Amino acid sequence: MTRDLLPLFEPKGIIIAGVSSHPGKFGFVVLHNILSCGYNGNVFAVGRESGMLLDQPVLSSINEVPHGAADLLVVCTPVQANEELIRSAAELGVKAVFMVTGGYSEAGGEGVEAEKRIVELSNELGLVVAGPNGQGIVSTPMDLCAQIVAPYPPKGRISVASQSGNFVSAFQNYANQYGVGISRAVSAGNAADTSIADYLEWFADDKETDVALCYVEGLKNGREFFERIKDVTKRMPVIMVKGGATSGGQRAAASHTGSLASDGRIFNGMARQAGITHARNIESAFEAAATFATQPLPSGGDTLVLTTAGGWGVITADAITNHRDLNLISLPKDLMDSINEMLPPRWSRNNPVDLAGGETRDTIPDLLEVSASHPSIDAIIQLGLGIQGNTASLTKSGPFYPDHGLERIVDFHERQERRYAEASIEASIKHQTPVLVASELATADPSNPMVAAVRESGRVCYASADRAVESLGHLVRYRHWLNIQE
Amino acid sequence: MPTLSESRSRLLVSEAGIPVSNWETADSTQEAVSLAKNLGFPVVVKLCGDEIAHKTERGLVRLNLKTEDAVEEAADELLSSVTADDGEVTLLVSEQIRGNRELIVGLVRDEQFGPCVMLGIGGILAEAVADVAFRLAPLSRSEASDLIDDLSMQSLLDSFRGEPAVDREALINVLCALGDLGSDQEVLSVDLNPLIVANGVPIAVDALVETVEG
Structure with a gap:
């Protein structure tokens, strides 16, 4: 009672x-x-x-x-x-x-x-x-x-x-x-x-x-x-x-x-x-x-890592592989084909999807859309965002700003960061797929426009990929428990 | 708390539906040899009595006896090692179960949570490795299955050194049967150590039950 x-x-x-x-x-x-x-x-x-x-x-x-x-x-x-x-x-x-x-x-x-x-x-x-x-x-x-x-x-x-x-x-x-x-x-x-x-x-x-x-x-x-x-x-x-x-x-x-x-x-x-x-x-x-409180509940543990930073991708792949409830899913063929159309051939062609610097203006939002909507992908961990915002921050504080075209590029970087963050949240909500964004900038520089945008959306920017993996693991375990209740 | 002899313990868990290696008890060396012949070699001979709980530590288990002579010798030795404290004893003769993997399962009553089922990786390193997990009894089949998933050494449950994977349904049956014993208020604890995985099927080759009354 x-x-x-x-x-x-x-x-x-x-x-x-x-x-x-x-x-x-x-x-x-x-x-x-x-x-x-x-x-x-x-x-x-x-x-x-x-x-x-x-x-x-x-x-x-x-x-x-x-x-x-x-x-x-x-x-x-x-x-x-x-x-x-x-x-x-x-x-x-x-x-x-x-x-x-x-x-x-x-x-x-x-x-x-x-x-x-x-x-x-x-x-x-x-x-x-x-x-x-x-x-x-x-x-x-x-x-x-x-x-x-x-x-x-x-x-x-x-x-x-x-x-x-x-x-x-x-x-x-x-x-x-x-x-x-x-x-x-x-x-x-x-x-x-x-x-x-x-x-x-x-x-x-x-x-x-x-x-x-x-x-x-x-x-x-x-x-x-x-x-x-x-x-x-x-x-x-x-x-x-x-x-x-x-x-x-x-x-x-x-x-x-x-x-x-x-x-x-x-x-x-x-x-x-x-x-x-x-x-x-x-x-x-x-x-x-x-x-x-802020992510949809995934239907399983098949996880995709999207990264613009190679090292973080590798570490995260290790953490997912070592996690008993998560699975570093092999890239489905049709998703591989879609990504091939978006990126030059040097991308990782594997999970983690490492863009290897091949992205252009719209690549990250497009990639989020095809990944979050894919029926085999239960969850996404997104890494390497915030780099452009970080560059903008140093540029702004240097002696050459705002001349030499720096004002324009800083604006562009900051705008892009916000876009990335918003795109991840939009794709996540639209397709009810958890997308966990992780970057050390969450604590190192909370004023980074990507970090700030994630926070404004009401979600968490995880301070490390391992912490995102740990939290995602909890969601997946709970889903599994719900599934086995008679 | 009083413990039941291995023979009485085996009977109790086997009636609960848990597979136990075939066994019989003998009062004399002669009888042990004839039981061994009926069971088929190799056999195991142990000293069995209500007061005898720690057989291995006292060297009261003779494994892998392949001939009548070996059984006779082992039975004589075991009977001569009986001390006054051991009370009434018999010789327990059982078939020798072969398998590379051992599990430990048990039932324990926790002060806070009541009857709990344990599953772990068994063998002589069981307590050192301590790859064990508990669930509150009784267990549904899906809870028993999740208990199996909770062990760290999952690879030991897959096919292993030429042996098939552990029969999951059979192990779930054991765990659920053990959980059901938790509703028997007379039973304080059960130790099945080890369960040998023979051709994928877990079979208890030892049993120790503690009860409220002897």
């Missing part, structure tokens, strides 16, 4: 309990962030210091909030105050609670008991309680940033649930860097009442989410998690990073199988069986999520 998390992510009004006038305190920052990022609903600040705070009146008690005016409570007050606070909030019509407050089960001792009481209370009152010990919630469709930290990400289709608040920030930082945005993001904190599985199930039904991205440490019930996530991955890609090795010590010593069941191998198998995209680290997890 999917829990209704709408009041958490789309509140009509928010009460912040425990606001502070000290700009370094959580109770200040969360109010500041809600007010600063554009949230349009009612905001009620409740705190001990009366007066105005960030142009908001500070209410001395939650009971001053009008009934029905808010459905989300953000809790920054100490442990001992919170049970009464939550009861009062429920009476006012609050449906969801985000608990920033620490000192619960993570602190041990009495905190464990206090957390149990919070869970009992949420069950009794029918509330959704997120946290405690969490960083907050982001919901870009609502312009909502109820976090005790930064950043606030661009709008997008990726939703994040993480057992580490830090990684919520990290994923949002990457969203800013890549320009591929976030829809919902939640730091699950101690996940006392609302678990990662609860969030993922809700994301699967959420109209504002296409891809789920999560970080998981401990699982309270691995088997149940497996059963639930398997159902989510049938509906949307789930990218996961797992922290912490699984425990392996308790198994019977007599069994070889038991001794081999260490180092997270069972988790790895579970993830693959459940159709989870299991990323090896945080950065590649974000890149995988960004790829799922």
Whole structure:
């Protein structure tokens, strides 16, 4: 049963309990962030210091909030105050609670008991309680940033649930860097009442989410998690990073199988069986999520490499060949014939399709069109773009610019770069074939017109061919998993 | 946790539908020799008992015995090596399965994920190579097939040194049967190490089952 998390992510009004006038305190920052990022609903600040705070009146008690005016409570007050606070909030019509407050089960001792009481209370009152010990919630469709930290990400289709608040920030930082945005993001904190599985199930039904991205440490019930996530991955890609090795010590010593069941191998198998995209680290997890969010899903792993740079082509061919889910397809005869008509005979006549400098003004867009439309080609990796833009950049900064015809050639180079990038995206969308553009210029010089154009289109320019191969591999594996589901 | 003797373990997995090399048990050297004649040479003779789990380490496995004399000698030696701790023992005589490839498969109960099926490359280097993968039981046929694809050494599953490719359907049958054993709460773990790939078909030549009760 999917829990209704709408009041958490789309509140009509928010009460912040425990606001502070000290700009370094959580109770200040969360109010500041809600007010600063554009949230349009009612905001009620409740705190001990009366007066105005960030142009908001500070209410001395939650009971001053009008009934029905808010459905989300953000809790920054100490442990001992919170049970009464939550009861009062429920009476006012609050449906969801985000608990920033620490000192619960993570602190041990009495905190464990206090957390149990919070869970009992949420069950009794029918509330959704997120946290405690969490960083907050982001919901870009609502312009909502109820976090005790930064950043606030661009709008997008990726939703994040993480057992580490830090990684919520990290994923949002990457969203800013890549320009591929976030829809919902939640730091699950101690996940006392609302678990990662609860969030993922809700994301699967959420109209504002296409891809789920999560970080998981401990699982309270691995088997149940497996059963639930398997159902989510049938509906949307789930990218996961797992922290912490699984425990392996308790198994019977007599069994070889038991001794081999260490180092997270069972988790790895579970993830693959459940159709989870299991990323090896945080950065590649974000890149995988960004790829799922911005590229069509390929129908298989037969991959074509288009390059104007020989070395990158060779390295990429190696990476594809070494990838278990990808295949460096042999050039189909009819595609070979089409390319022969476009290029002088010195081109590679093989996959990678290396233009070997034989291209003219329209070759690259034309090549993209015939390749992306070819029924045998499942995906394309495009390399070597950005060279003209790079040349233009040096030319522009030199002492001879704009004379000697340099202005004209710089314009031409920059225009061509934009055209290449646009052509790759156009062909990709038109034929529903993933086209992943990779260039070190993505990070070396993001102002390169090719890199900038890819970014403006909403897609990722991969910082290396290997990273494009890795992300493409995730798409192909997920497609394969979908295909084998009964 | 109690382990079942190899003979009882073989019976359990064979009833679950997993192919096991032909075997019988004997109480005496005499009987072992006559069983060997019936099975056809060469044979394997092992000491078998509920308390005997690590046969290879103790030298309690005699492989590739080609004659009656060889069986007689091996059986005598095995019986004389019995210690007081071994409890009730018998001689297990089985046909010698030939094949260049060995797999290891097993069932284990994980605290987090419950019953899990393992498949790996077997043989004496199994634990060092550790080319193994797990799935949560029970397994559908396509999940079993994907488990096979998860191994790194895929080339070992193709035709190999004059032997045909591993019979995929047969291996899927083994993995699914093992997964189904996961629903038997009495069975704690199963080790089939090794499964010898004979003419493409995987056959268990050893079995070790741990149960809740003996």
